[in-house]
Amino acid sequence: HWEPLKHHVPPGLTPLFADVPVSAIRHAQVLWQQALEWSYFNDVMLGIRQTYTPRQEPAAKTPVFQTLMCIDDRTCSLRRHLHLAAPGCETFSTPGFFGVEFYFQPEGAKFYTRSCPAPINPGYLIRETGRTRFHQQDRNLSKNSHGLVKGWLTANTLGLGSAVRLLTGILKPELNPVMSYSFDHMDKNAGLTIDSTGETEYGLQVGFTVEDMVTRASAVLKSIGLTRNFAPLVYIIGHGGSSVNNTYYAGYECGACCGRPGSVNARVFAYFLNKPEVREGLREEGIEIPGTSVFVGALHDTTRDEIQYFDHVITREEHLQMHLENRKVIEKALQANARERSFRFDSIDSSLPAEKIHEKVKRRSVSLFEPRPEWNHTAAALTIVGRYSLIEHLYLDKRAFVNSYDSRQDPEGHYLLNILRAAVPVSGGIALEYYFSRVDQQKLGAGTKLPHNVVGLFAVANGTEGDLRPGLPSQMIEIHDPLRMHFILEQKPEVVLRIVQSDARLYEWILNEWVLLSVFDPETGTFTRFKGGELHPFTPLERALEKVSADPELRYFETQKSPVLIIEPSYA
Numbered sequence: 001h002w003e004p005l006k007h008h009v010p011p012g013l014t015p016l017f018a019d020v021p022v023s024a025i026r027h028a029q030v031l032w033q034q035a036l037e038w039s040y041f042n043d044v045m046l047g048i049r050q051t052y053t054p055r056q057e058p059a060a061k062t063p064v065f066q067t068l069m070c071i072d073d074r075t076c077s078l079r080r081h082l083h084l085a086a087p088g089c090e091t092f093s094t095p096g097f098f099g100v101e102f103y104f105q106p107e108g109a110k111f112y113t114r115s116c117p118a119p120i121n122p123g124y125l126i127r128e129t130g131r132t133r134f135h136q137q138d139r140n141l142s143k144n145s146h147g148l149v150k151g152w153l154t155a156n157t158l159g160l161g162s163a164v165r166l167l168t169g170i171l172k173p174e175l176n177p178v179m180s181y182s183f184d185h186m187d188k189n190a191g192l193t194i195d196s197t198g199e200t201e202y203g204l205q206v207g208f209t210v211e212d213m214v215t216r217a218s219a220v221l222k223s224i225g226l227t228r229n230f231a232p233l234v235y236i237i238g239h240g241g242s243s244v245n246n247t248y249y250a251g252y253e254c255g256a257c258c259g260r261p262g263s264v265n266a267r268v269f270a271y272f273l274n275k276p277e278v279r280e281g282l283r284e285e286g287i288e289i290p291g292t293s294v295f296v297g298a299l300h301d302t303t304r305d306e307i308q309y310f311d312h313v314i315t316r317e318e319h320l321q322m323h324l325e326n327r328k329v330i331e332k333a334l335q336a337n338a339r340e341r342s343f344r345f346d347s348i349d350s351s352l353p354a355e356k357i358h359e360k361v362k363r364r365s366v367s368l369f370e371p372r373p374e375w376n377h378t379a380a381a382l383t384i385v386g387r388y389s390l391i392e393h394l395y396l397d398k399r400a401f402v403n404s405y406d407s408r409q410d411p412e413g414h415y416l417l418n419i420l421r422a423a424v425p426v427s428g429g430i431a432l433e434y435y436f437s438r439v440d441q442q443k444l445g446a447g448t449k450l451p452h453n454v455v456g457l458f459a460v461a462n463g464t465e466g467d468l469r470p471g472l473p474s475q476m477i478e479i480h481d482p483l484r485m486h487f488i489l490e491q492k493p494e495v496v497l498r499i500v501q502s503d504a505r506l507y508e509w510i511l512n513e514w515v516l517l518s519v520f521d522p523e524t525g526t527f528t529r530f531k532g533g534e535l536h537p538f539t540p541l542e543r544a545l546e547k548v549s550a551d552p553e554l555r556y557f558e559t560q561k562s563p564v565l566i567i568e569p570s571y572a
Contacts, residue, residue, distance in 0.1 A: 010332050037381075037516070039481045040532045044382060044396070045488070045518065045527055046540035051566060053395040053523060063231040064088035065326045068224070070096030070239050070254055071403045071423065073380045074302045076396065080567075081333035083392060084550050086326075090231065091388060092224045092404040095143055095256040095422055096238050098221040098269035103204060104260075107131040107190060112202065114231040114258040114461040115265055117422065124212075126194065126264060126354055131187040157320045179366055182240030182301045183308050185261040192264070213272040214281030221287055222267070223415040225387065225406025227426040230293040232496040233314075233322055236270045238262020240305040244363045244372045245451045247460055248473065251376055252303060253427060267297035267310045274313055294319050298571040303365040304374045305338040305358060334358070338399075344375055344479070371449060371475045377434060378476060381483040383427045386490025386520065395548065395565040406520060416491055421506055424487070428515040431485035437471035438482040443505070449473035476565060486516040493519045493528045 009116050025138065071074045073094045078323055079091040079191050101116035102124040108131065116122055119249055186192075196207035208216075221227055240261025241252030251260035272278050272294040282289060297310040307330060310473040314320050338361040342348040346369075365373045382400035384391055392403070403419055410416055437445035446452070446469035452460040459468040489496055498518045500507050510530060517530035529538035546567045 003309075022510065030047050031446075037486070039299055040481070040483065041486050041518075041547065042514070042540045042563075043543075044394075044486075045520075045538070045564060046542070047394045047545055047564045048394055048488070048520060049525065049540060050391060050545065052520075054522065054525065062229065063090040065322070066090045066226070066231040066234045067237055068094065068098070068226070069237045069300070069428075070094070070236065071257060071401045072096060072239060072254065072302075073241060073377055073384075073398055073401050074374070075300065076400050076402050077239075078300065078305075078333060078337045079388070079402070080395070081336040081340075081390075082102070082210045082330065084567075085333045085336070086329045089329075090407060092226055094220055094224050094400050095426075096254040096262040096474040097265045098236065098238075098262075099216045100208075100265055100268050100272070101432070102126045102208075102268070103202075104128070104264050105267065113260060115260060115262075116258060116558070117233040117426070118258050119255055123205055125201055125206050126207060126268060127201075128186060128193055129191040129193065129414075132192040152357065173387065179242060179244035181242045182253070182261045182263070182299060183238065185238075186263045186267070188263075188310050191268065191371055192271075194268055195552070208272075208359075210275070210277045210281065212506060213275065213278045214285070217269070217272045217278060217288060218282055218285045219415075221282070221335040222285075222409065223419060224404035225409050226404075227287045227409065230289050232294065233319060233326060233327075234273075234293060234295045235298050235309075236266045236295055237298045237300050237307065238264075238266035239300040239302050241374065242301055243303055244366050245368050245375070245450060247454050248376075251472075251476075252374065253353075255430070256422075261299055263297070263299040263308075263310075266299060270297035270310070270313065296323070299363075304362045305334045305341070307334065315542045328377065341374065345372070375479070376476050378478075378480045380427070380431060380434070381422055381481065381486060382488045383515075385416065385423065385487065386522075390488075390490055390520065395554050395567050401464050407489065407495075410491075411495075413491060413495040416489065417503065417506075420487075420489075421503065424506055424509050426513055428509055429484045429486075430484070432514065433472060434477055435482045435484065437473075438477045438480045440472055441471075441477070445469075445471040445477065446473045450473055484514065484516055486518065489517070489519050490522050491519060492521055492523070497530075497535050499517065 065080075066089065067082065069079065069091065075093065079093070082091055095117070098117045101120045101122040103112040103122055103126070104115045105112035105125065105127045107128040112125060113121065115126075124309070145281045193207050196205055196209045196299045197213070199206040238257070238261060240255055240263065241249070243249050243252055246252070253259050255261040273289065294314060296313060299308045300309070307326070311323060314323055335358045338358040339350065339354045342350045342361060344359050345364065347414065348357060349363070350357065353413055364370050365372070372385065379397065379399045382396065383403070383406045386399050387402045388402070388404065388408055391400070401423070403423055405416060405419060407416070441447065446460065451463040452469070452473070453463060454561050455461050456467060461468055500510055500517070511533060519535060521528070525541070527538045528535040545564060545566050547568055550567045
């Protein structure tokens with residue numbers, strides 16, 4: 001809504017751009033947008049080029065442990081801290097439903113819910129059995145409080161106690177029955193109907209056959225390049241988020257699990273890989289999992305930086321000891337991650353010890369007066385598809401979705417095409433959602449979320465106003481830079497161009513530049529950039545990127561809009 005420059009020129013002077021046509025203004029806006037985007041993207045690509053070294057095939061060395069997480073940008077920083085805390089570990093990432101599509105029905109629930117990307121219509125059902133932990137229900141929220149007489153009695157008796165608890169919860173936040181708690185989605189001690197016995201319900205097959213399991217496990221492991229050299233313990237870690245009084249809580253969960261925690265998917269996928277019959281089928285696919293390897297499901301709560309392990313599968317004493325040692329290292333990484341996140345939270349003193357900061361972060365997640373328990377996808381601007389070695393020496397400030405991929409095991413790009421079919425509309429759509437909400441908060445965004453009321457479980461409105469609000473609230477985009485999603489793929493340029501042009505719906509995103517696309521050739525160490533239907537050579541503008549120590553006590557990630565930094569490991 002800027003006024004024309006000619007309205008602000010002192011008398012007697014002729015404005016240089018007094019009568020600029022609208023087309024020229026639009027062109028200038030495009031140039032400004034591109035300058036904003038490539039000021040950042042150039043440094044990312046420059047950092048990759050400066051730190052990447054072509055590697056010879058390394059000698060087989062068993063990792064200390066391995067993790068498989070979601071591609072979500074909020075797990076990117078945790079992976080970095082894991083590598084710094086345990087240099088001998090390996091981390092991988094894939095969409096957080098782990099290639100296993102199904103509906104999930106908790107025990108006692110009347111309905112089943114989708115636990116995979118929204119466009120997929122699963123033919124499978126997983127039921128929970130033997131739940132030992134049921135969600136506590138506040139008496140004031142029960143059906144007894146809805147009637148005329150019982151409602152009046154409840155309001156005048158239990159209501160007073162509820163008001164006291166509300167005040168206590170504001171002054172001293174703690175876990176409470178009205179919050180969305182990610183660990184309540186599935187009881188870690190309950191059973192799951194994972195094996196199919198031929199039973200059907202609601203027209204869905206209950207559980208998976210061995211053939212179903214092998215097909216899905218093989219596709220995921222081959223797509224991420226994890227086909228050999230398995231660690232004794234491999235952690236399959238889904239993610240979710242806890243918050244209270246939050247109409248946007250589904251956005252804190254896993255998008256690949258349809259806005260729900262990925263706990264069930266992680267546990268189901270780990271079950272697949274622990275099953276002897278599945279390992280036999282994978283062996284025929286060329287994937288040899290040694291009998292000494294155990295897969296452990298887990299759930300990472302990204303607002304609280306806590307992990308819950310489904311470690312009942314560990315039966316050997318030597319594995320148990322390794323698991324206890326691994327948990328200590330992972331806890332150290334979680335504390336470092338919480339400390340890094342705290343630099344964006346005005347209410348937390350980031351100079352405190354990591355343990356105290358972690359406690360404050362956990363209290364923040366259950367605070368009724370906290371509109372930002374986490375920043376969600378704020379600042380996300382990158383999707384990296386390749387080996388972790390591409391970015392292992394870079395600090396990218398939780399701005400990158402990272403999908404593991406080994407082009408050496410996919411010369412024709414078949415697995416890459418499947419990755420892009422899912423990643424482009426998902427991460428590209430997230431970036432556009434943040435982009436439009438940021439550039440026009442009132443028309444395309446949702447304004448402040450404080451007065452929002454949920455309408456029909458599908459939208460929000462401001463208080464008693466009737467208009468539905470599109471986009472995202474200000475509390476999620478205030479520090480977001482409106483950039484389009486930039487995909488950086490590790491593969492030969494000709495392979496990438498061929499596969500993206502083979503899928504019309506995928507190619508539309510790229511051709512229209514709703515997402516940007518660059519390709520890094522691992523053999524030559526050079527970049528190409530997609531423009532106008534072709535891939536053109538691209539050389540980043542040279543400048544000296546700052547080098548920093550990875551010591552967690554250094555505040556190199558303190559600023560809200562951090563540049564790209566080169567990390568020199570020095571973790572104690």
